Amino acid sequence: MELIQKHPILEFHHGKEVTFTFDGKEMKGFEGEPIAVALHANDVRIYRVTPEMKRPRGFFCAIGKCSSCFMVVDGVPNVRTCVTPLEAGMKVETQHGKGQVPLEAK
């Protein structure tokens, strides 16, 4: 993970380290921190691909407002990953297009 090692003012208190997957690949992150942040720390930049123009989208506003970081999390599309806390074992996937809403909710 690409974390700040030394800071003149701030001290970072991370929670429990957990494992999750991104497009099938195993990654590590901190429980309770936003999914988007954990992905960024793992050098992932592209979170979804737009429906029409197939443009890559990633982190942008970090306050759950812009919809740039929508991803499929545990089968549920359009999850605002910048404000959704990471949990152990989460299955995070790049969202292609609008996403398919599962018929049965998780």
Add this chain to the structure above:
Amino acid sequence: MKKTIETDLLVVGGGAAGLCAAAEAAGAGVKVTVIESDLHPGGQLVKQTHKFFGSKDEYAGTRGYKIADILLDEIKSLGDKVDIRTNTTVTGYYPEEGIFTAMKGEDEYYRIKAKKAVIATGAQERLIPFPNNDLPGVYGAGAVQTLMNVYGVVPGKKVLMVGAGNIGLIVSYQLRQAGVEIAAVVEAMPKIGGYWVHAAKIRRLGIPIFLRHTIVEAIGDKVIEGAVIQELDDKFQLIGEPRKIDCDVICMAVGLTPTTELFWQAGAKMQYCPQLCGHVPFRDNTMRTSHPDIWVAGDASGIEEASAAMVEGRIAGFSAAKALGCKVKEESFKEYWTRLDHLRAGEVGEKIRGGICQVLVDGWEA
């Protein structure tokens, strides 16, 4: 799933203004519910590593993230009067029933019935148009602060900062604190918009500030690999040769605009006010909007400093408590306005004063 919670005072937004409104109202004895969309309260305060200016009453000399702790301690000291619900977004207001709707996480919905509400929803960042501005690596300045100052994640290797207002300058300095290189700061205006002391700090670090320059293009196939900047003339037309900047993050600090959806939904009387950076609700000197049960505070009432947001929060919380029939210290109201006037005094406050006089009403008809 048809859950409705009831509260005396709903505060929408747990940032600088919202926390002060909650603390003030709870201090007068009101039961308050604060709804915060982020995973923790504090809003923009928690991302600020610099010491605040302004007045000692608004914690001048204290670093922003510590001010958030002070406010949360104040709230904690009031016992169980304030219920702060994080990771929850107020998604709508239905004026016919006087009901707010809220969403916790992504899939738990409920209603909130509140006697009074303070809406302190803050602001959202602006973006300017240029080719490839949608590529991953173009980040809002607030988002960059969240990554590095809240979660300790390195935003990139080399950053182009767009905008030399206070946010652009402060975030540039914070990026250096986090060990990230700044390629340059570009600013379309002929002079620096932020405080001189912030600009001096980054100039001392040898970071170039290009005035009368703008970004004309982001370079990259899938993610940002660079940017092109160019000089502007007095009429903001491109002149000179485009120059390539090597960077993997383009940080946008080109201003904020108030978050006002709930006021529109409530039917509050609104006005476009360029000095306050967007549409804002009219308000009386108690911060009450034209809706008799809704107050406004902080950046949602017009983009300003966090110090002013905190005082506005106090005024709104005080006034909502008074409207709920609680005993309040009348002299506090006067004192808060003295503090606000002080923060807005002088040349620095000229723009704000010009904006506020357009939307401040003498009072609302009963």
